[in-house]
Amino acid sequence: MPEVNFDLILENVGRHIRLEKAEADFFISLLQYRSLKRKEFLLRQGEICRYETFIIKGCLRVYTIDENGDEHVVIFGVENWWVGDFASFITQTPATYAIDALENTEVLQITKENLEKLYQKVNKFERFFRLLLQNAYAAQQNRINQNLSFTAEQRYFDFIKKYPQLEQRISQKQVSSYLGITPVFLSMIRRKLTGK
Numbered sequence: 001m002p003e004v005n006f007d008l009i010l011e012n013v014g015r016h017i018r019l020e021k022a023e024a025d026f027f028i029s030l031l032q033y034r035s036l037k038r039k040e041f042l043l044r045q046g047e048i049c050r051y052e053t054f055i056i057k058g059c060l061r062v063y064t065i066d067e068n069g070d071e072h073v074v075i076f077g078v079e080n081w082w083v084g085d086f087a088s089f090i091t092q093t094p095a096t097y098a099i100d101a102l103e104n105t106e107v108l109q110i111t112k113e114n115l116e117k118l119y120q121k122v123n124k125f126e127r128f129f130r131l132l133l134q135n136a137y138a139a140q141q142n143r144i145n146q147n148l149s150f151t152a153e154q155r156y157f158d159f160i161k162k163y164p165q166l167e168q169r170i171s172q173k174q175v176s177s178y179l180g181i182t183p184v185f186l187s188m189i190r191r192k193l194t195g196k
Contacts, residue, residue: 002033002035004033004056004108005056006028006031006108008056008079008080009031009054009056009108010024010028011080012054012080012082013027013125013128016127016128016131016132017124017125017127017128018124019122019124023122023124026118026121026122027118027122027125030110030114030115030117030118031054031108031109031110032051032108032109032110032111033106033107033108033109034106034107034108034109035104035105035106035107036058036060036100036101036104036105036106036107037101037104038101038102038103038104039100039101040100040101041098041099041100041101042060042083042099042100042101042107043084043085043088043095043097043098043099044095044098045064045065045094045095045096045097045098046094046095047088047094047095048088048092048093048094048095049084049085049086049088049089049095050089050111050112051084051089051109051110051111052082052084052086052089052109052110052115052129053077053082053083053084053099053107053108053109054081054082054107054108054109055077055078055079055080055081055082055083055105055106055107056079056106056107056108057079057105057106058078058079058101058102058103058104058105058106058107059076059077059078059101059102059103059105059166059169059170060076060077060083060099060100060101060102060105060107061073061075061076061077061099061100061102061170061174062074062075062076062077062083062085062097062098062099063097063098063099063177064096064097064098065098071177072177072180073174073177073178074097074143074178075139075143075178076102076163076166076170076174076178077099078163078166082132082136083099084099085097085099086133086136089112090112092112102169102170102171102174103169115129146158147180152179152180152181152185152189153189153192153193155179155180155181156179156186156189159175159178159179172186172187
C-alpha cells in the first residue's frame with residue numbers, strides 16, 4: 001500500500017464524533033486503500049457491495065442502467081464523500097447501482113465485517129454512521145423532490161451549488177444524465193444563462 005494520508009477521513013469523522021488517538025488508530029487499521037483508473041468499476045450493478053467507500057481523491061459516479069441501456073446518474077462522489085450501495089452493503093444482496101471512476105481515484109474502504117468490529121470496539125462509530133445514513137437519506141429525499149417538482153434549470157442550479165467546480169472535471173453527458181435531460185437541452189440552458 002502506498003503512503004496514505006488519513007487526515008481527510010479523520011477530519012470527516014471528526015465533524016460528528018471525537019476520537020481518542022487509540023480509537024483513531026484502530027479505525028485506520030481497519031481501512032483498505034484502493035486506487036481506480038478512469039472508467040474502472042468500484043461496483044457493478046448486480047454485484048454485492050462489500051465496502052463502504054470514502055473518497056480521498058478523484059470522482060466516482062453512482063448510477064443505474066435501465067432496460068434500454070440508458071444510464072441514470074444518482075450522485076457523484078468527490079473528495080471527502082462516502083459512497084456505496086447501502087442497501088446492498090447492509091443486506092449483502094445484489095446492488096441496484098453501479099459505481100465507476102470518472103477520474104483516476106483513490107479511496108479508503110471498510111468491509112461490513114470490519115465495520116461491525118469497529119462498532120463493538122468504538123461504539124461511537126455507530127453514531128457516526130447513523131448520522132451519515134440520515135444525511136444520505138435526507139439528500140435522497142431532496143433529490144426525489146427536485147426531480148418531481150423542479151424545472152431542468154432549477155435542477156442545474158442545484159447541481160452547481162451541490163458540486164462546485166465539478167462541471168469542469170466531468171463531461172456534459174454525465175451532467176445531463178444526473179439532471180435527467182439531454183446534452184442538447186443542457187447546452188440550451190447554459191447558453192440561456194450566459195446570455196448567448
